[in-house]
Amino acid sequence: MFCIPCLTLHDNTERPETITIGTNELIGTNPEKLPPALARVMAGQWNKGAIPPK
Numbered sequence: 001m002f003c004i005p006c007l008t009l010h011d012n013t014e015r016p017e018t019i020t021i022g023t024n025e026l027i028g029t030n031p032e033k034l035p036p037a038l039a040r041v042m043a044g045q046w047n048k049g050a051i052p053p054k
Contacts, residue, residue, distance in 0.1 A: 005046035007037050015052065023049030 006024040018024035025047065027033050040046060 003048060005041045007034075007041070009034070017052050018049070021050045021052060022047035023052065 008026050011028050019026050027037050
């Protein structure tokens with residue numbers, strides 16, 4: 001696993017299982033939500049998650 005944080009800047013995702021297992025965070029289209037999410041990533045406070053089943 002690469003352990004690279006993934007932030008989705010849409011209101012939904014094609015892969016909802018990535019949200020459920022913690023490898024992706026759905027930010028949405030509100031630009032005010034992006035700076036706090038990036039601050040968490042830069043501070044190393046993102047979900048580590050798991051590899052989604054194939």
